[in-house]
Amino acid sequence: MYARLLIASLLLLTLAPAQAAEVLKGWLEWVHEVEMRVVENGVVEDVAVSAGEQVKEGDLLLRMDQREAKAHLLETRARVARARVASEKAQRESDRSQELFDRGLIAIEELKDAELLLAAANAEEAAAKAAEAAADVALERTELRAPFDGIVVARNVWKGAVIYKTLQQEPLIVVAPNDRMLARALVTANVLRRYQTGDKVRVKVGDSTRAGSVYSLGVQSVRVELEGAVYYLDIIFDTKANEVLRPSETVQILFP
Template identity: 60%
Template sequence: MKHFSTTLRLVLPALLLCSLPVHALELKGRLEWQHKVDMRVVENGVIDAVNVTTGQHVNKGDLLVRMDQRKQKAALLEAKARVARATLSMDDAERDMARTQELFDRGLIAEEELKDGELKKAVATTEMESAKATEEAAQVALGHTELKAPFAGIIAANNAWQGAVIFAGKQDQPLVSLAPDDQMLARVLVTADVLRRYAVGSTAQVQVNGDNRSGKVYSQGVEAVRIEPEGAIYELDILFKRNAKEVLRPSESVRVILP
């Protein structure tokens, strides 16, 4: 009986070891943004206000940077005044056309006078459409003086300073870089054989600061990052959710477990 007990203690760990997934891989990786948006202005001007700093969390629609808007606001006011004038002209043309049509129907005026009224109304309509288009263009130009967050995330870089003169065609650096941080990527380097084993959408585990997170394969590298004796090396990205109030940054080391 003692010999049997000793044998059982030796065999049990071996049986447990054999029960672990044979093909599971544990790899060292690094964190990356899921994506990042570099934001620039499309109009020349002077920066009037900067409302963010690097590392700040923002919500969708938050104002990040505002340029001097005086020129654009003046153009918009002028465009609105043009629309107002066009509206008056249109109303006048429609009244004249109504009277002209009535007189024509009663046989009191010739057809040429009716056509003159129709032409006047057509000109007023064209002027109204042109004025509205000018107003819309002025509104767009005013909108281009502001950078607003297209989604909630973190300010990854801020190169905007109040008073800086910006030339739209000579922006070597983006004014603001924004990245979503509710989800992040764990990037590992694998051979082609490993890459083929894990299709996009496959489950995976990411260990961040000792805490395991459920994730899934987000993308597979297409071009090799380098060539090793064992073969070409590719990037494999695992997408996972960040915990609330947790601060994660690109290039931090993580462990990725591929089942």
Template identity: 90%
Template structure:
């Protein structure tokens, strides 16, 4: 082989190979939702436990609903009475208009009938608003899962008396479990190499997952000898029926 043909081959062989940067990290939930009740009452049923998988809309907790249901029934009865009053006032108005057209009553009597009909309509609308408010109050006696996820913590049991102004800790904490964060502590120099949305890979239990940069730390977590360190978060999808937990160790691989 001629010498001039071997030179490019030799240069390719001697070219440096850049290995992927490896960062040690751990898992975190993307976010957690702390759930509390907005009205005081007694806990009737806690339907979930910590570690349980839930679907959006699943019942998590129910308060005693007797008072809320009674108020809802009362407002529905008020709506029914108001509707009867509106229908009666409408009939009286139509009758007054007919009599006025025939010249049998004065304009003042027609105006009075119009005012009574308007007042009846307003009373029915107020009754409907009270019914809607009572319906909301009833719905607030329950806590339901805001999304598919996992129950991270349960801090309440059946029979507990809850005061809405004295809930020092959430009753139930829920986190989405379809995606998770791989978090690492890095210096500012390392952080500058990344941009939100950049591709990255996460090695979890021997399996490598495709992910992307989710967020870059703005405030330092702490200051060490080599300088300030910040959070670098990589988001990735969790496999179906896979159970991953925060604090599990992982490796973050840059492309």
């Protein structure tokens, strides 16, 4: 009798349906986007990329006309050279005055005057070097370069455009990293409470499924529906090599 009850129990456990995993419908989003603008006025000389193009960190995206910036940099370098010569001359005069003072041939006032001239020359050289550094930065700012490996999301500028740094209503170029993506779903607060940042989940993209984790839990509601307020639930996952995924593609988020 006991054996029959045990066998019946095992059959019931075997035939009992496994607890189904929770499945949420969602869509893809970039992890983040970087909107790039120039910080100096000028004319666009070249745009090196187009929307959808893959870029590496440091790749040239856009170059402004650099003639004025280069001329200013040359001018500051010449100022540094003149200031260096003046500093060297003042140093020799100071050394000579010190020698004459040690021999008792000049008064202390003349020695102090030579030291003051040396200090002024050194200060002028430091100011010239600072101006050179600022000019070098200004030249760098005539170019936009990729801040990381990623994809060009948008290009809103063309060669010959006149750019005013205070009138850039939209970014010139938008770049996003594409080594990772977000799977985003709209859920109620009750669903959010069941998960924590870092919880492991799976994301089904097309016919493939890959591992992911909870990236962020919405704090402010997106909208209010009849069932109540809904929030964003974001899942982050790594993309495959040479894989091109795009925002708004539909996915499934599978919770264990």
